[in-house]
Amino acid sequence: GAVVSQHPSRVICKSGTSVKIECRSLDFQATTMFWYRQFPKQSLMLMATSNEGSKATYEQGVEKDKFLINHASLTLSTLTVTSAHPEDSSFYICSARGPHPYRGLGEQYFGPGTRLTVT
Amino acid sequence: KNQVEQSPQSLIILEGKNCTLQCNYTVSPFSNLRWYKQDTGRGPVSLTIMTFSENTKSNGRYTATLDADTKQSSLHITASQLSDSASYICVVRENTGFQKLVFGTGTRLLVSP
Numbered sequence: 001g002a003v004v005s006q007h008p009s010r011v012i013c014k015s016g017t018s019v020k021i022e023c024r025s026l027d028f029q030a031t032t033m034f035w036y037r038q039f040p041k042q043s044l045m046l047m048a049t050s051n052e053g054s055k056a057t058y059e060q061g062v063e064k065d066k067f068l069i070n071h072a073s074l075t076l077s078t079l080t081v082t083s084a085h086p087e088d089s090s091f092y093i094c095s096a097r098g099p100h101p102y103r104g105l106g107e108q109y110f111g112p113g114t115r116l117t118v119t
Numbered sequence: 120k121n122q123v124e125q126s127p128q129s130l131i132i133l134e135g136k137n138c139t140l141q142c143n144y145t146v147s148p149f150s151n152l153r154w155y156k157q158d159t160g161r162g163p164v165s166l167t168i169m170t171f172s173e174n175t176k177s178n179g180r181y182t183a184t185l186d187a188d189t190k191q192s193s194l195h196i197t198a199s200q201l202s203d204s205a206s207y208i209c210v211v212r213e214n215t216g217f218q219k220l221v222f223g224t225g226t227r228l229l230v231s232p
Contacts (some may be wrong), residue, residue, distance in 0.1 A: 006162075043222045044163070044209060093162050097218075108220060110155075110162040 004096045006111035009070040013084055013118055014031050015056040020115035021079045021114045023094030030096035033069070033107065052075055091115055121146040122228040123211050123223035131229045136199055142209030142224045150214035154183050154194045157206045158223070166194070166207075201215045 003026040013019045022032060032051050033113045036044040048064075050071035051058035066088075068080040077096075080086055093113045098106040123144045130227045132138050144152070151170045155163035167176045167183040169192070178182050196203055209223035 004162075041227070043224045046220075091160070108166075110164075112161065114161040115160060 001094070002098065002107075002109040002113040004025075004030075004094065004109045006092075006094055006114050008114060009112065010115045011117070015085055015094075015118055016082070016083055018080055018082045019084055019116060021081075021092055021094075021116075023079070023111055025075045025089065025096040025098070025109070028096075028098040028106075030077075031074065031099055032097045033071055033077035034095040035069060035079050036093045036095065036119070038093060038113075040065055044093060046106075055100065068075045084116070087117045091117045121211075121213065121221050123209055123221050125207075125223040125226050126162070128230070129226070129227040131231060132199055134160060134199060134201055134224060136193065136232050137197050138199060138228065139182050140194045140196075140207050140209075140228070142194070142223055144190050144192070144209070144211045144223075145148040146190075146213055146221050148214040149187065149190075150211070150212040150218060152183075152185060152192050153210045154181070154192075155208040157208055159205070161179050163208055189198075196228075201230050201232060203232045204228060 005024045007022045035047045038044050047062045048056045048058045052071050052074050056069035071077040081105050091113050094111045095108045097108045126141045148163045153168045157163045167180050169185045171187050182195045186193045206225040206227050208225045211221045213219045
């Protein structure tokens with residue numbers, strides 16, 4: 001099956017600093033990538049959707065100036081948490097979707113997640 | 120509003136026993152339904168995917184069912200193992216232009232020795 005990787009798997013940063021998380025589709029071209037946030041004992045919450053070469057679309061309540069998303073190529077998307085605060089501590093999961101082999105939109109494949117801790 | 124509800128919220132079973140997790144959805148139009156297993160601190164991993172016309176699909180000790188008329192799905196785990204301890208998430212894909220995923224809140228399963 002399709003493989004999606006994330007780097008780093010864990011990161012600890014100080015309050016006020018920025019941290020970048022990378023998401024890569026390893027064996028397919030992802031026309032669309034998604035970023036989710038998951039708090040303990042809760043399900044995944046979609047933060048934003050990005051298409052290669054265009055601006056990301058953010059879900060209601062997600063600050064686009066705080067969570068910068070770049071989808072510069074068909075295999076790489078990055079999420080930068082700017083001026084991080086302890087409340088940004090969470091599990092961030094990316095997902096990548098490629099084209100359907102025959103028509104329409106393909107399935108989404110999830111990365112392994114990145115645990116962000118802001119001290 | 121498109122929603123996916125799962126029950127129970129959490130479950131504890133003894134190793135070797137079977138269990139069934141439930142998923143009810145109101146998502147329409149419907150494209151497909153997936154069950155994911157998510158280990159603590161890891162991303163979701165797909166177990167099964169079912170389309171409208173499929174009633175049952177198995178993947179090893181995991182068997183998913185789908186009743187598209189009542190909009191219900193179940194995931195049955197046979198002969199549970201300690202490694203089955205995880206959260207199980209039901210996800211329904213909308214059959215719209217954007218193909219949005221609607222996530223259930225998950226069932227946390229603990230298999231005890």
